[in-house]
Amino acid sequence: MITVRGVVDRVGPTLLHVRLDGAAAHVTDVVIAEPGRRDQVGDGDLVLGVSVHSTADAVELVRHCGSQGAAAVLLKPPLPTRTAVRDAARTCELALVEVDAGAAWAQVVWLLRSVLDAAADESELGDTHTGGLGDLFRLADAAAAVVDAPVTIEDANSRVLAYSARQDRTDPARVSTIMGRRVPDDVLARFRSRGVFRELSRGRTTIFVPAQQDGTLPRLIVPIRMGGELLGSMWAVVPGPVPAERAAAFADTAPVVALHLLRRRATEDAERRRWAELVRSVLAGRGSVRLAAAELDLADEPHRAVAIASQTQDTLGAEGMRLALWERITAGVGRRPAVAELHDVLYAVVPDRAGNGGWPSLRAALAEDRTPPLVAAGPAVPLAGLPESRALAVELLSLLRAGLVPGPVTSHEEAWPVLVLHRAAVAAAGAGTTEFGPLPLLRARDEDSGTAYVDTLYEWLRHPGDPRAASRALRIHPNTLRYRMAKLIELAGVDLEDPDVRLALLAQLTALRWR
Template sequence: MISVRSVVDRVGPTLLRAVRLPADCPAVSDVVIAEPGTSQLAAGDLVLGVAAGDVNASVELVRACARKGAAAVLLKPPQASEPAVRRAADAAGTGLVEVHAATSWAQLVWLLRTVLDAIADETDALETHDDPAASDLFRLADAVASVVDAPVTIEDTNSRVLAYSARQDVTDPARVATIMGRRIPDDVLARFRSRGVFRELSRGRQTIFVPAQHDGTLPRLIVPIRMGGELLGSMWAVVPGPVADERAAAFADTAPVVALHLLRRRAHADMRRRASAELLRALLGGEVSAREAAAELDLEAVPHRVVAVETAGEDPLDGEGLRLALLERLTRGIGRGPVGTQSGGLVYLVVPDGTGRGSWARLRTALAEVPTGRGAGELRAAAGSARELDELARSRAEAEETLGLLRSGVLPGGLACFDEVWPSLVLHRAAGAAGQARVGELGPLPLLCEHDATNGTDFVSTLYEWLRYPGQPRLAAGALAIHPNTLRYRMRRLLELVPLDLDDPDVRLALLSQLVAARWA
């Protein structure tokens, strides 16, 4: 079953915005263009309001679609946001989607049908781990190369090569290095950037010609790949020299077709990512078999750690956007990327223990290098202990407990590992249990607390440090930032106020338990 929501999500917010999507929207079956009052509608249709030029026509179209059981009506602004149209959709229980004003209806029909086909095919593709658009993109690169009569590469917005044509009759070292490394080399990238190529791409130029360079790099004809104003990538053709206007225009005309394939590729990758994330969430919750999940997630049968990452602050990507960006950032450059998911505002990563590529040691280094502070947001990360795959739920609980200590300030810094901070964990757990047992209400401690609050003294802290450093008054005084004589004077005053036998080990242990409970709870 294909839902309207899944279609809107696949196409993306650049082109479509859900105005109203009821929970009981019919499944999508087809895309049609219709006018108000038309009888050529069927249940499950996505109806494009091409001829709905005003509010009244849009209202009539919504009502007609409701009578036929259509899945949703797609309108351009301002009709989609008009109160009368929204009220009609609410009353009829029909989905309402706004189409970006600059979107071509003809392109949208083609795109929506491509997306419907992609969603229908993706389940089988996921089972076989195949990308349904990958081979098509290479064939398309060959077709585009014949149009422009030159070797072609298709690249994403990060200059990574997605596909390239087979013909190699015109080439140079830069193209060879780009194909071998699956991205434009940094030095070549810098030269193109200095010529303003990427600035021109972002401005939406139809074609960009870059002359030959002194290092032997041949001329390039570049076409941006856009859909609905969003830059999806670019096509690069290695040409011997200036290209005739007719051939350059034909090259540019292939961009919308490539854009559809890139959107389909994105939809497939998004679905793969969502499926993996859901499976990992289930594994970390102990809801699925570790053996089955490990096979799907490509986890080796070695001990792994669960790492919980929390982000907050002034970063403009704060929230969901930042967490997605963080996943991308952390899974790049440390070897095989960690398996990751999001849940409850946290990013969870599962990494093998050890020091090899893609391991906890590499991820720890990457986490420590993530910029934080003013304007960059705040990052905290905590790792659970190394566990077998069927115990990852326990490692997750350990990571969350450690993250809680970082969040509360009990542990300093923003990065910690469960099995390295066990003293703090012991004290915190003991404090929690003692707090529930109300041990702080026993003995002379309540009197000392009341005296401090009333007279501004610091007897409770003094007693705490005295007990922590038995027989070491200089260390105890150093922890309080006072002179040792001041420490001794305070202890004499304290013992005058409450008689305590500090020579009794049980008394010392009981007092320390109470003070730990008060400080660590």
């Protein structure tokens, strides 16, 4: 845990200067305040006013960040010294930090995130020799010195784990990679089209990629392997072909990085398993829900159990899906989400409120995927009611998989009518209620003659007194509907003027349709 003053002290007075102290006890993340998109600001954030150029805009940003619990707003001069801006920050108890006028915002982001990552490593692992992120950043600096170029260290999923401090050579691909903490999809596609990832998987010692027409600078890439497993890779932004001796020296750093990645993965896996077991206990109602919720940092407010599953047979895999979900619901939140995998379904416990980490933001983020997963949210309940919310989420997920509920994302509030009909249909079918009356005769005629009496009767009963709506549902002309109904009544000898007959038939047809 690190304070605003601690961050500024580590970055140094050349770039940052605290103009006004705030009340926030700690800093969690770095957020860029984009025009019209300030909902990503969360508790403990350092908010960069990249696009803020007027006093009025600065005051508005400070007030919004103060209301969201941010730690500080970073602005370039003269805005941090303006009286209106300072008064707004003082009222919100928000820290004001001045950024050197000549500093590049990208450089500020890199430095701030480097400081926060190193601080998190020191806080969580305690010892700088346990192979955490602090060591990885130092290794990135060492590798950069060996190859004489800026370096990033990435895992096997192209997520950025560390990067060197030197920034003398860069391009848009490197900037977007570091700022987004992973290689963007379009950059991945460009390198994939050049066979880079195929070469990585084949075990090449070094891979040189020439400059590209879009302005992407040359790269020297080294795979990070241990025992035949590809753990990640190191990417250096180079001016051109690298001498063989220097390239070999760069490759020689890979085994050292591999040891740190393995040690880091073992530590994270153990912590993740412990965390997931806490989530499972809360979802199952085992043990003390209060104690588990306190350790998971779940506030005493309504939460939802959310069930998530891939739509394809070639799934992301539980680990890949978990990582993707963690990235979405921790963006700008600064806390670990309550996530666990059980029986090939990923579960998340999320608060039922607007803002980062809540159900609405998670829903929007997951729905934006190119191949969005199936997502079903149970009702919002107190923490003790999460087992019931999870049970309903599982049931809704099964309805999504069966195509009975429009997806790919749904919630209890949207799908409860289908839930009721499905449960009623299953119970009715189990009791054999579809075998009574004229329905078996109509079904047999449809099977033998290719008629559509069962569907016609179902829509006619669903739209009482509205033959036009019923015909639209069947995609036929109203006169065709009337003709079919006349033939149906004649064939079945059924009295549709009797309300009990209509209700019984609708119950039978519902059982057939929704079970």
